[in-house]
Amino acid sequence: MTTAAQPEPPDDDLIHVQRAQAGDLDAFDLLVTRHQSTVTSMLHRFAMNRADLEDMVQETFVRAWSALPQWQPDKPFIHWLKRIAANIGLEFCRKHQRTPFSRLAQRDEQNDPLDQIASENEASSQTQSLAEAQSILAHLPPDDRALLTLLHLEEMPLAEIAAHFGWSKINAKVKAFRARQRLKSILTRHGYTLD
Amino acid sequence: MKSWNELARNARDAAPPSDVDLRAAIRAEITSSSTRNAVPDLIDNLAGLIRVPWFQAGLATCAVIAFIACRDGFDIVNELAFIWQLQGPAINGI
Numbered sequence: 083m084t085t086a087a088q089p090e091p092p093d094d095d096l097i098h099v100q101r102a103q104a105g106d107l108d109a110f111d112l113l114v115t116r117h118q119s120t121v122t123s124m125l126h127r128f129a130m131n132r133a134d135l136e137d138m139v140q141e142t143f144v145r146a147w148s149a150l151p152q153w154q155p156d157k158p159f160i161h162w163l164k165r166i167a168a169n170i171g172l173e174f175c176r177k178h179q180r181t182p183f184s185r186l187a188q189r190d191e192q193n194d195p196l197d198q199i200a201s202e203n204e205a206s207s208q209t210q211s212l213a214e215a216q217s218i219l220a221h222l223p224p225d226d227r228a229l230l231t232l233l234h235l236e237e238m239p240l241a242e243i244a245a246h247f248g249w250s251k252i253n254a255k256v257k258a259f260r261a262r263q264r265l266k267s268i269l270t271r272h273g274y275t276l277d
Numbered sequence: 278m279k280s281w282n283e284l285a286r287n288a289r290d291a292a293p294p295s296d297v298d299l300r301a302a303i304r305a306e307i308t309s310s311s312t313r314n315a316v317p318d319l320i321d322n323l324a325g326l327i328r329v330p331w332f333q334a335g336l337a338t339c340a341v342i343a344f345i346a347c348r349d350g351f352d353i354v355n356e357l358a359f360i361w362q363l364q365g366p367a368i369n370g371i
Contacts (some may be wrong), residue, residue, distance in 0.1 A: 107304060114300050119293075126293035136299060143303045144310070211287035218281075234285045265281075274281045 095159035103150050110150075114143055116164040121167050128171040128228075129178075132215060138174060142167045148272055168232060168246040175224035175231075221268045226261035233258065 095116070101109035118139060125138045145166050153162055215235060221229045224267045228247075232238040244254035301352050 086279075086365065089292050101334050107307065110307075111300055114303055118297060118299060119295075122297045124291045126291070127288075131290075132294065135294070136297060139297060139301050140302050140306060143299070144306050147303075206291070208287050208291040212291035215284055215288040225352065231357075235288055269281050273279055274284065275278045276281045 093118055096155055099150070099155075099159050102147070103153070110143075110147060113159070115153065118143070120160060121163060124164060124167050124236055125171055125174075127212070127231050128174050130209070134174070138167075142170050145162050145170070160205075165246045168243070169236075170229070171231065172224065172228040172247065175227045179219070179224050180220045210264060216272070218268060218272055219265075222261065222264055225257065226264055227256075229257055230261050248271060 095113060096110050098109045098116075102113060121142050122135065122139050125135055125142070129135050129138065139166055142163065147167070153159065212235070216231075219230055222230065229243060232243050232246075233240065240254050240258055241251055243249075246250050247254075249257065262276065269276050
């Protein structure tokens, strides 16, 4: 049995985006209310730290506001917003690239007893898994880290990642292959296998 | 050996904070940035002027004219420098 192609739902955001493009901040507020959980969820894959996460979400919407005149209604608003968020995630990876000194800083942070108490009480196993995955991915170069964060943790299709970062599909495939190779060697050091 | 896929699967289930509401912060940032953009300061104006091609061309022309005008005076400048150089040991001797 074949399923008929579902028609795309109309973009409910269109009217609000058009009003925001005309400078209506209240309409933009509605868009923020509607999409901030999606953006937060996506950027949470890059940073669990509350302050970093809020900074990134805020930056996403501020940039969206500035770039609103360039938005075209041919694609849903959320896709365009995700593109901005993905690039902010990439910038975050570039800014927080791992250095020999970052390990020392991380150790100091881990030794904070208040953090330890908080993490013991609050952290679920999923949260710990995310922290560990982020810690492993942080060993990669920034572009690889952003790519694999979206691919493995956000489960974003490679074609979509390529479109967000302005790469060709072939280039994205090559980058993903090389990133996986690098990840493989890092995983071995951490006692993991890439099945 | 642990499985990366298993770790990634667990990590995907990690819930993001549900109480993130940045509407006020975003609105404040947008409002302040639009105010900043509306009143460009002197440095912005100067930086903008330096980026204009005709201004750069004019500056380069002025530099060339100044070089041509001063070229004839180089001998005199060299003489003065030489005399200045000689004065050093003489003053030290005193």
